[in-house]
Amino acid sequence: MAVSSVAPIRVALGGRSYDIHIGDRLLDEAMSHARRFIAPYGDRPVPVVADINARHHHGARLADSLAAEGFSIAWFDVAPGEGSKSWAELERLTDWLLSLGVTRKDHVFALGGGVVGDLVGFACAITKRGCGFVQLPTTLLAQVDSSVGGKTAINTRAGKNLIGAFHQPSLVLIDTQTLATLPQREMRSGFAEVLKYGLLGDAEFFAWLESNGNNVLAREPAALHYAISSSVAMKARIVAADERETEDRRALLNLGHTFGHALEAETGFSDKLLHGEGVALGMVLAARYSARRGEIAQADAERAASAIAAAGLPAALAPLGMACTGADLVEHMRHDKKAEGATLPFLLLRAIGEAYVARDVDLADIAAFLDEELAR
Template identity: 70%
Template sequence: MTLAETIRVELGGRSYDVIVGAGLLDQIADLAGPFLKSYATRPVPIVADVNARDHHGPRIEASLAKAGFEAVWYDVPSGEASKSWSGLEKLTDWLLSLGVTRSDHVFALGGGVVGDLVGFACAILKRGCGFVQLPTTLLSQVDSSVGGKTAINTAAGKNMIGAFHQPSLVLADMDTLTTLPDREMRAGYAEVIKYGLLGDREFFDWLEANGAQVLTRAHKPLQHAIATSIRAKARIVSEDERETSGARALLNLGHTFGHALEAETGFSDRLLHGEAVALGMVLAARFSARRGEISRDDAARAAQAIGTTGLPSQINQLGLTCDGARLVDHMRHDKKMEGTGTLPFLLLKGLGEAYMARDVALDDVAEFLDEELA
């Protein structure tokens, strides 16, 4: 079996390790030892997706018990609805009732919803305490658990209230993916292929040849895909932690189109986030081809690499009843909207070469979407 890999996210005094491998939760007491010391006489708070706790809680409890620690659990219902003001209030009240201090670390077990919620709670609890990410989905392992973006959703939109708050450690245990439904696995794969499309043509080519093995959870290809994705994100986050220079914005490839589709489908299970990003990347590639920036063959190749995995690659597959103008209206609420009334778009100059376009007319986007919806 391939040995675990450690990837360092270099952020000066906020640097941390991301460990990728199998069986990591069985070793949590050793791997996260420095972040457990403050709990010598108190239970360790673990906030968990209810399904993740059912599957993986016993492994964590066994490791902690062997080292003399006890876990205390806070269950979070699955789904985006948990990332709310009320969800945040209940969680922070629970943490305060436990007497969590600024020197403590809270553990987050689950996908992106739990990681975002716990990260934001820890960012504001007593003006900031530590947390450890234990991502249990492919999407959270390669994307949301790394980089420090934390948030909740509001009536105004997704992730509108949040903070940058880096974890102290991320343990990406590949064994957690064995219980992941195939649909969730594909949704996470969208974020994997994103790293190839936005800046690594060689990785994109590798995924074309090996993507099927990644999705069937073959150990060596899966670990390579996860570690390569995390290294790419770590480099970008190290360069542009708070998305001020433009480098980190590249990670939003597919997200502007994707968030509009999520909004139109009510941020529901009708369209998972990864599925929306996948289709958003296809639309970004096709829109880039429409502008003459990449060839239509390259746009078709991107769509095929996504579509052959079972991810959506045609907007008319969704059965939407809206028009392009309505989708563009959703985009106007995007948190990346600038004060000038313009919205930057991540587009492609080639496979593996994304860039930020600031000259995109939203009327042109609406017309393009009408064509795609037809």
């Protein structure tokens, strides 16, 4: 029997609203939750796009859930890593969906982390001008962040997530049991996004994470459920208020990402720096730069850095061993999709739990700051 939240968390978007279920064996119950999205397939196999590791660990449970009701699965395997968020993989996936005869009324299932979710979401946004999809996130990072909110994209030579679309899922099933097989480095990477929610808008949650972070990382059930549900509930509220990031509300979710994406680009979007690790270090840099501007107490900036370091996440640039300058990192930032003409908004902090969008940041000053950080 799955241990689920008392009620699903609702992302309230009118006709595009959907539920997020959180529990410890939800893949075993996938059919009961997703029945209306599976039933139209009839005798056709249900398309499931899966990270190959996620399929190895969790595919049988999902297949058994569907088989119990007479449904089979057509599997599409995706290699792990950011390299799969590419034009080539997008073409391969959309051709496969068309070969299956997927219609606009069908739903495709995404089993895996953020890479699979982003790829499937974008493919479904453009296949026959839009079909449905269901998120089955299997990493902490995907469960608390990328599976919710409808941002879908692939990477290009110019940068990360520059080609994409807003396309909301129809359902998100968060099975916390999938985290049992997650490597600890990936667990820490996802925890960075959990810390983000506290830093950007909930000082009490951040303080709870400082005290209970080790329990979350150890996958203690109650702590893990609380961390995930709190994070998802905050994101659901923000997305409902500002779905397409036309106001500053949803932009707050990008805390750490402008710095982080530049670091990911400089390290070649490789396993030298995972996405969550880049976000973690990006939040340290955002906090320290905020202190440099006199907007947050230096002690609070270092408190943020200490919490990130205590979770085993990178909190300094020098250990990355990057042969670059601050100007090199700023050049990566110029390709950021949030750029507005010649300016670039930065997510900074006035306090723990109070992020804001700054549009008066001098990129030359950012370069000088990063040079200082590279030399720390």
